[in-house]
Amino acid sequence: MVRRTREEAEQTRSLLLDTAETLFWEKGVSRTSLADIAQAAGLTRGAIYWHFQNKVDLFTAMCQRIEPSFFALFDALEAEAAVNPARALWRHVNRVLATITGDARITRVIGIINLRCELVGEMDAIQVENERGQERCHGHLTRAFEAAQRLGQLSAGTTPCHAAAGLQALVKGIVHIWLLTPRNLPLPDCGTACLSPYFQGVFVGDCWLDADDGAPHDAL
Amino acid sequence: MVRRTREEAEQTRSLLLDTAETLFWEKGVSRTSLADIAQAAGLTRGAIYWHFQNKVDLFTAMCQRIEPSFFALFDALEAEAAVNPARALWRHVNRVLATITGDARITRVIGIINLRCELVGEMDAIQVENERGQERCHGHLTRAFEAAQRLGQLSAGTTPCHAAAGLQALVKGIVHIWLLTPRNLPLPDCGTACLSPYFQGVFVGDCWLDADDGAPHDAL
DNA sequence: TTTTACATACATTCTCGTATGTATGTAAGA
DNA sequence: TCTTACATACATACGAGAATGTATGTAAAA
Incomplete structure (x- = not known):
């Protein structure tokens, strides 16, 4: 040989x-x-x-090949949340969607993990790793929502922990549906349209809007 | 024998x-x-x-053993949406979560479909059936949101189609996270807390609130 | 010369579909 | 009512193929 x-x-x-x-x-x-x-x-x-x-x-x-990309996303969130947490969160989730949909490898690997494998038995270690990642993500999001709360950006009755869990669930759901049936939920534009109501409910006014977004009403 | x-x-x-x-x-x-x-x-x-x-x-x-339960859920949504679409949607998603978490068989089967199988190859027919179900669900939700729009219940800038997609994604994500790590997202209470911001963003005021719910601010 | 990055061979286990065996339920006939 | 023939609801056996891990071979890099 x-x-x-x-x-x-x-x-x-x-x-x-x-x-x-x-x-x-x-x-x-x-x-x-x-x-x-x-x-x-x-x-x-x-x-x-x-x-x-x-x-x-x-x-x-x-x-493991796709892990670094996600670390980078959370690093960016953390840096931006120090300035404007609500806007940072908006940018973050849009970047997450753009990353997943815009990188063929990430799309494939996320798709395989979500739809093409059974993470039990010998694969359990990977499942545990996923749970850890999910918990880290929740931690990052919660801290950003807490920062938003300290700045008075959260709407009445919204708790950072639950807001983070809901956002995590929403993004996960969007990605999952997109992976299953890309034509039914074209990303990233449709993702933004699905995320807007949540941000409207969680934050006061339009503190979460990115200057580049213009008014979401017009974009929809 | x-x-x-x-x-x-x-x-x-x-x-x-x-x-x-x-x-x-x-x-x-x-x-x-x-x-x-x-x-x-x-x-x-x-x-x-x-x-x-x-x-x-x-x-x-x-x-197929769990299908009838879901048909019943959408039948109920349709009936209630004729009276108050926003409230009907709120009740519906809460019933969905209660059904999934409250019935051991449904929990198991949903869990298996989402986390324990690879729906490709010979299993593709089931995958196609899932997609159909997802599309029917989206149709049901969209029609309810359209009814809400006709009654002036939707917040400005919200389109029924996207609102339906977002809600579907949110519920799917909540269930997925709960299936993976039940302790991190105790249902149904935590589900309600995650869903509230979305309903706050999608509807005007509290037209979606159920009389039995009281103020969500107090419940959180 | 030794080590490496593969290719090939060997042995074992597992899973499946199919064929066959078998005791009993059931319906029809006497 | 009893008997019989058939069908049924399984249990068991057979055969084939697939997949894996491990051992061994080999030519070229280091």
Whole structure:
């Protein structure tokens, strides 16, 4: 077997991950065998076992490839929330939608996690990781809503914790529906239209509006 | 093999479905074999194959068992929307959450569909059916929002179609998060708290409030 | 020369669909 | 009413294919 350079080996690894993404989306994780992935990549299972311990390891690596993008989104939220929390939250969720819909890899991996795998048994560790991520997200959002509350931006009766949970649920739901049936919920424009009522309910007046948005009434 | 009465056979069939629900939730659909289900039910695979053509058929029958409950929910929405659409919508979504969280079978089946299976390949027919259901749901909600609009209940800039999509997404997200981590989003109370801001944003004033709810500010 | 990045071979297990066996329910006939 | 023939509701056995993990081979990089 022709030995490869380290660069080439790294390219093989990426090719395997890219191929896995494609097949996992098409056929589901369970029904995609390592032989399927190897063949589609023009390699053999030996290559997969060289780079990854097993299917779960391959799947985990695939998921980890998109993590940095989400860290960056929350970093940005935190920075902007120090100035105008409500507007920061509006920008954040719009960026989240734009990121998910605008990056093919992120779209694929999020789609696979949500619709193409069963995170139980050996995959449970990934499920636990997802829950952690969800809780971190909720924490970030809650802190931004708390900051908004201190500035008097929250509408009467709105609690940061619940507002955060609701927003998280709304975004999750929008993404989920979009993944299932993209034509029924064209993003990102339709996402903005779905998010507006929530922001109208949670904040006072239009403190959450971005100067670039103009009036949402006109955009709808 | 002892032949059974029709009643007993029907009981066997139900037992198989119940057992499948339990195991599908625990282990995922793919990783639950028909032999697993048969053994857990104290039967053999022969019994499964007598009642169902294959695993997909069993899975389909399991899903169909919860359909009537959802038809009833939308029938009620339609009837109540004729009187007060906004309030009808509020009642509807609260009933949806109560139904999903209050019926063990519905919880299980919804959980399995959302988190424990990969609806591709042979399961695609079920996926198509889900999409249809989602579209019917969207239609129901849109019509209720249109009725609300005709009565001047919608806030300025809100379109029925988008309001319906957003509400659908919000409920879906709430249920999804609850299924994943019930302790993080205790339903139904927390669901109501997450839904209130959306209703506040979508409707004018408190036309959506149910007389039994009192002021949501107090409940939160 | 040693190590690496694969390819290939081997062995095992699992799951499925189908065929066959079997005891009993049920309906029809005597 | 009893008997019989058929159908039923399972249990068991068979065979085939698929997928996995591990061991081994190999040519080239380091």
